[in-house]
Amino acid sequence: MAYILLIIGFVLLMKGADYFVEGASEIARILRIPPILIGLTIVAFGTSSPEAAVSIGAAIKGNNGIALGNVVGSNIFNISLIVGITALLYPLQVERETVKKEIPFALLSSILLLVLAADMGLQGYQTNTITRADGIVLLAFFSIFIYYLLEVALHSREQSTEEIEKPAGSMTKQILFAGGGLGAIILGGEIVIRNSIKIAQQFGMSETLIGLTIVAVGTSLPELITSVVAALKKQSEIAVGNIVGSNIFNILFILGISSIITSIPVEQKIFFDLNLMIGYTVLLLIFSRTHHKITKAEGLILLLSYILYTVYIIARK
Template identity: 60%
Template sequence: MAYILLIVGFALLIKGADYFVKGASNLATALRVSPLLVGLTIVAFGTSSPEATVSILAALDENAGVAIGNVVGSNIFNITLVVGLTALINPLRVESETIRKEIPFTLLASVALLILISDMFLQAFSTNNLSRSDGFILLLFFTIFLYYIFEVARRSRGKSDATSNSKEEIKWTRNIFITIGGLGAIIFGGDIVVRNATTIATSFGMSETLVGLTIVAVGTSLPELITSITAAVKKETDIALGNIVGSNIFNILFVLGTASVITPLAVESKLFVDVILMIILTIFLLLFSRTRFTIGKTEGTLLAAAYVIYILFIIIRN
């Protein structure tokens, strides 16, 4: 029964995120919000809403392994398999200055996370924790990122208004209902996923962190995978890569920030390897974006293969 409920939970997360993004995007269009702002915030953050829901609910249940493992595992999944498969479908051209600036911000967020959880090494504490004060620091970084995004959107607003002549009527009631209904499905599905994934982990003797890094991380990252592949098929590579990068920033700064403010999260020592790997993979993504300006099929194959190797590594480690 736990397996069936887990699948139901993932289905609710995926469809809920889909409806949430559609409804919120339509409302943003009706409010004359810049399309760039919609893409960098609503699409990226909307596809990350399952991670946010799962990690926050896990924090409320004092399940730190799932809360942190879900975010780190999702980010690694996004950088390797999502970028890899998307690049195999259609090479990702990193032409947007915004994306090239967001990737260094992702790296900054990842390094900040590593520093904040290194209590034993840096402060000689007996345990490693992501404390409430650490959470507020992450949320402060997130506020700075949002300010940057709004500034980018403001500068592009004039251009957007000049090219947009559409006066299509927006059905407010329908879109508000879709947005709220999608959010409700995400929250309900997230609760089902956390409870049943933990049950399955216990029955197999798996650690909560391993479940967060694998089952939960892959399940909550399916919206990013679907969105990016769809964008790649339509040859909208800026949207595909921007969705992934924006989602990773949201996961670290907002999701872990909020979860650790709710309750301090204990960090398993083995998780440091995963965080360091996430940083290394982000550096590779940065090098691709700043030098070659293209993530082609060769890079995509290497990234996808890296995820397979990573999964085998953490299963053997467990």
């Protein structure tokens, strides 16, 4: 039964992503908003819903160590595997503003998380903890990011003189398409995660290994499916914006809320993964600066590096 439900979950993910990308890109056209902004906001926040559900739910239950591992693992997965696969399918065009502002902001968010987590190294404390005060700092940076996006959206609409020619449907219809697609993505992701864990347990995988692989990967399935569909539809701005926006949302909003609910203990071994997340963000910035495009060769490098990372964490655990 678990295998049948797994297939159903993947079908919901794929069809949901199809409707979601179509609706979101049409909303951008009707509102005269650049697709990259839709990717950074509606698509990014929507596809990060599973991470939010898992991390915030874990914090409420007092298992908030899962929250940090889930976010860091998902962000590594987003840049390495998702960008890698989508670039292999279709070279990803990266907007100039994304290279100059959004990706550097994602890098700043990653470095901020490392600084807030490194209490022993930087402040000489006995333990590393992301405290409630740290959570407020993360949410403050998230507010700055939202303010920036609103400013860009308003400026884009003021500058736009393009006439909208025969929209494919009304705004209400496109919102229903995008909303219905997002609902299918979230439901499909939940079904896939639950049944993947059941199957993994049948094969004797430990809970730690399941958390590092299936949970982190499973909660990133909406980003994967959405970015792949966007790339196939040649909506590369949505594909890139989805990843960059999701990573910022995961760090600043999800960990911000989770740590305010209850402080998050930070294990020493996760600092390797935190530094790797920063390294991947730097690599994404470097790749994006070369002709404002992520090529198939660069996508292959990212994909192969994730395979090596997966082998490493399996061996480490």
